[in-house]
Amino acid sequence: MSSLTKDGLEPSAASNLLGKGSFLYFFKPSVMGLPTFFLFLVFVFFCLMALFGPMLTFHSPSEVFADQILAPPVWQSGGVSAHWLGTDDLGRDLLTRLVHGSRVSMGVGLLAVFLSLLIGGSLGFLSSYVGGKVDQAVMRATDILMSLPSILLAIIVVTILGSGLYPGIVAVSIMSLPAMIRVVRITVWDEKEKLYIMAAKSLGSNHGLLVKNILKNCKGPIVIQCMLTFSEAILNISALGFLGLGAQPPQSEWGTMLADSKAYIETAPWLLFYPGICILIVVLTFNLLGDYLRDKLDPKVL
Amino acid sequence: MFSSGFIGKLGSLLFTLWILSLVSFFLIRLIPGDPVRIMVGDRGVSEESYQEIKSNLGLDKPLPVQYFVYLKKIVSFDMGTSFITRVSVWKEFKEKFVATFELSFFAMFIAVVLGLLLGIYAAVNRGNFIDKTLMTGSVVGFSMPIFWWGLILILYFSVRWELTPVSGRNSVFIDIESVTGLMLIDSLLSSEPWEAFKDSFQHLILPSVVLATVPLASIARMTRSSFIDVLSEDYIRTAYSKGLSRTQIYFKHALKNALLPVITVIGLMMGALLTGAILTETIFSWPGLGRWLLSSVESRDYPVIQAGIFLIGSLVMILNFVIDILYKWVNPRLRV
Numbered sequence: 001m002s003s004l005t006k007d008g009l010e011p012s013a014a015s016n017l018l019g020k021g022s023f024l025y026f027f028k029p030s031v032m033g034l035p036t037f038f039l040f041l042v043f044v045f046f047c048l049m050a051l052f053g054p055m056l057t058f059h060s061p062s063e064v065f066a067d068q069i070l071a072p073p074v075w076q077s078g079g080v081s082a083h084w085l086g087t088d089d090l091g092r093d094l095l096t097r098l099v100h101g102s103r104v105s106m107g108v109g110l111l112a113v114f115l116s117l118l119i120g121g122s123l124g125f126l127s128s129y130v131g132g133k134v135d136q137a138v139m140r141a142t143d144i145l146m147s148l149p150s151i152l153l154a155i156i157v158v159t160i161l162g163s164g165l166y167p168g169i170v171a172v173s174i175m176s177l178p179a180m181i182r183v184v185r186i187t188v189w190d191e192k193e194k195l196y197i198m199a200a201k202s203l204g205s206n207h208g209l210l211v212k213n214i215l216k217n218c219k220g221p222i223v224i225q226c227m228l229t230f231s232e233a234i235l236n237i238s239a240l241g242f243l244g245l246g247a248q249p250p251q252s253e254w255g256t257m258l259a260d261s262k263a264y265i266e267t268a269p270w271l272l273f274y275p276g277i278c279i280l281i282v283v284l285t286f287n288l289l290g291d292y293l294r295d296k297l298d299p300k301v302l
Numbered sequence: 303m304f305s306s307g308f309i310g311k312l313g314s315l316l317f318t319l320w321i322l323s324l325v326s327f328f329l330i331r332l333i334p335g336d337p338v339r340i341m342v343g344d345r346g347v348s349e350e351s352y353q354e355i356k357s358n359l360g361l362d363k364p365l366p367v368q369y370f371v372y373l374k375k376i377v378s379f380d381m382g383t384s385f386i387t388r389v390s391v392w393k394e395f396k397e398k399f400v401a402t403f404e405l406s407f408f409a410m411f412i413a414v415v416l417g418l419l420l421g422i423y424a425a426v427n428r429g430n431f432i433d434k435t436l437m438t439g440s441v442v443g444f445s446m447p448i449f450w451w452g453l454i455l456i457l458y459f460s461v462r463w464e465l466t467p468v469s470g471r472n473s474v475f476i477d478i479e480s481v482t483g484l485m486l487i488d489s490l491l492s493s494e495p496w497e498a499f500k501d502s503f504q505h506l507i508l509p510s511v512v513l514a515t516v517p518l519a520s521i522a523r524m525t526r527s528s529f530i531d532v533l534s535e536d537y538i539r540t541a542y543s544k545g546l547s548r549t550q551i552y553f554k555h556a557l558k559n560a561l562l563p564v565i566t567v568i569g570l571m572m573g574a575l576l577t578g579a580i581l582t583e584t585i586f587s588w589p590g591l592g593r594w595l596l597s598s599v600e601s602r603d604y605p606v607i608q609a610g611i612f613l614i615g616s617l618v619m620i621l622n623f624v625i626d627i628l629y630k631w632v633n634p635r636l637r638v
Contacts, residue, residue: 144318147619149573151580151592152611155599156325159607160332163599235447239581242449243596258450262585265453266461276450283445291441 026296036292042285050106053099058082061100061252065091070268086270088260097252098274104253105234105282108169112233113226115173116180121222123177124184129192129211138185142178150175150236158245165237165253168246172236176229183225187218220297224290231286238279254279308627315623319616326612327372330604331365358382381609386601391609394594399617401471402579402590404484408506409513409582410575414568417518421525421564422552428530436522443519448578452512452585459508466508469587509586513578517571521564528563532556562633569625572618 029037059065069091071080080087085094127138145153154171161167191197191214200210240246241255249256254275261271338347338356347355356362363371375381381391424436460468471485482488486506489498532538533556541551580592587593591614598606 140314140317143314144321147318147573147622148322148615149576149618151577152615155595155607156329156611159329159599159604231445235445238447239449239577243581243584244600255447255449258447258453262453265457269457272450272453272457276447276454279447279450280442280445283447284442287441287445 026293032292036289039285039288039292042281043289046102046106046282046285049099050102054103057093057096057099059093059096061092061097062250063092063096065093067091070264072268073270076270085274086268088257088271089264089268094271094274097257098254098278100252101254101257101275102278102282104165104247104251105237105279108165108172108237109230109233111169112173112176112237113229115169116176116229117222117226119173120177120180121184124181125188125211125215127181128185128188129214135185138181142181145174146178154236154240154245158240163245163248165247165251168237168240171240171245172233175236176232180225180229183221184218187221188214191218220293224294224297227286227290227293231283231290234279234286235283238275307630311623311626315619318619322612322615322619323373323376324369326608326615327369329608329611331361376612381613382605384598384606385603386598386606391606392613394606395591395610395613398589398591398594400482400484401588402576402583402592404486405506405509405513405582405588405590406575406579409510409578410517410568412510413514413517413521416514417521418525418557418564420518421522422529422557422560424522424526425529425533426548426552433526437526440519440523443515444523446515446519448512448515449581449585451515452509452582455508455512456585466504471502471505471588509582509588512585513575513582516578517568517575520567520571524564524567525560529556529560532560535559565629565632569622569629572621572625576614576618 025031027040032040065071065083065087068080068083068087070089071083071087071091072078073086074081074084076086083093083095085098087093088097123138127135153174154168157171157174158167161170192210197210197214200213237246238253238255238258241253242259244259247253247256249260257275258272261268261275264271338352338361353362361368379392381395383390384394387394420436420440424433427433427436456468459465485502486499489495489502492498538551538556541555546555576592579590580596582588583590583592584596591610595607595610595614597603598610
């Protein structure tokens with residue numbers, strides 16, 4: 001890959017980042033193909049929406065327009081041009097709340113991935129790298145965590161910490177732990193049995209170098225698991241919000257907004273439609289991109 | 303059947319049940335603050351009833367004694383009474399369980415039958431348009447926020463087209479005596495069997511479809527990939543060369559062997575099914591375990607939360623255990 005660049009000998013950063021050995025390679029438009037590229041655009045759109053959307057909205061999510069309660073979307077009769085997707089039962093702008101909700105959902109997803117990677121990843125790695133008693137203990141704990149339905153875990157967390165967005169994040173992260181531990185453990189296990197690691201070991205490499213090399217070659221399945229964790233976390237936090245266990249009403253969170261819309265199913269179906277379609281699109285995009293990456297990285301699995 | 307594997311599995315079941323009992327025991331003791339004060343909440347309480355609640359819950363004794371008493375109560379199915387309804391928790395659990403069972407059973411029936419058929423249909427059309435559509439559909443089903451899906455179905459089927467009722471298990475004007483607790487069966491035993499059965503079936507169908515969505519998607523996906531694997535086996539080619547019809551090959555030779563991984567997936571689904579049931583019951587006001595546990599969280603009915611978590615958790619664990627054993631029994635290759 002290395003070619004003569006401005007600096008002379010170093011390969012340019014861009015060609016390195018998009019090179020065959022890198023992940024970003026799979027996100028090059030020419031590699032992705034049209035349908036996946038479209039998915040990728042949707043993904044970028046939602047990321048941008050979560051990052052910059054809240055700064056761009058005309059209204060505040062808690063701003064009440066008392067004279068425009070339950071206004072329908074702008075293209076329906078009775079729609080107001082100031083509120084593109086209509087307003088809710090308190091006269092709050094639906095689009096604004098959706099945009100602010102995207103920040104909550106994506107933020108929770110990211111946090112869950114971070115916590116799950118930090119705790120689950122290190123437990124899984126330790127379990128496999130150290131092996132023996134440590135491995136047994138971690139696996140037993142994982143089994144117990146897995147045998148408990150995730151909703152019960154959430155209820156336990158919420159009973160102890162009270163309901164709210166932050167207990168919800170704790171619950172969602174705990175729910176994602178067992179899968180992460182298992183994936184990291186099994187990939188690291190496969191990798192550390194490989195010949196080059198054995199050879200490095202017998203040549204007296206220190207642990208730091210071994211760990212670095214193992215991790216470098218395990219990132220594929222772990223990245224895929226992170227994507228699954230992300231989409232599951234978004235689904236779970238909105239489910240908790242819907243059940244009244246997660247984010248609490250004044251906060252604009254997609255699941256909580258759906259729960260509020262239940263009473264207006266006949267009179268204001270748009271309140272029900274849009275938060276749900278947002279959840280579905282984000283989760284679907286992530287699952288499909290995860291599938292795509294899995295196909296690329298591991299062509300054996302159907 | 304009583305091999306060492308069985309004993310080991312039983313041991314680990316008992317161990318997890320014990321951990322669960324610890325979790326549910328410490329649950330109300332981990333709530334920051336005085337549990338009794340939190341339990342009575344804003345209702346306020348006199349000094350005598352404060353002491354009474356405290357001793358009823360066994361909170362006035364040292365911790366190990368409390369736990370021992372708790373275990374003894376669990377074993378004799380005495381889980382205390384609800385603060386709100388004053389009914390024993392075990393009795394309520396049994397009632398609600400039947401409702402959840404009816405819903406989940408029917409949903410699993412839909413998911414398994416449709417999932418197998420669609421999975422096979424996709425497998426035999428491998429790679430073409432039908433297959434791609436079905437598999438995209440399955441990812442959509444898998445990603446579906448079912449609480450939203452349920453509301454959308456209510457919006458169309460119940461509100462717009464008025465085909466099904468919005469909520470509950472049966473209409474108030476139809477009198478059904480509770481014999482088994484399963485509405486479909488009870489309605490057949492009532493004075494107007496046909497009318498009552500139709501009514502309870504209409505109530506059941508929409509929640510079941512909603513609950514079936516996610517399992518259906520994963521069963522279809524699993525069936526497809528395991529069916530494709532099986533179709534490339536030698537004995538399938540032999541069957542073709544013997545001149546058997548496609549139907550015979552698919553449903554007699556291939557299905558039997560393709561079924562094993564599918565059964566594993568179904569077995570792993572029990573916990574997810576319960577999570578789904580809680581959401582579905584909330585949407586359709588189905589009076590089952592999920593609704594029960596959730597309303598107890600809302601009203602901070604701690605005896606119900608504590609016992610509910612233990613009972614529902616053990617139910618899922620025992621189910622998983624039974625499925626695990628059955629699976630070994632169905633698949634002779636694992637019986638070593």
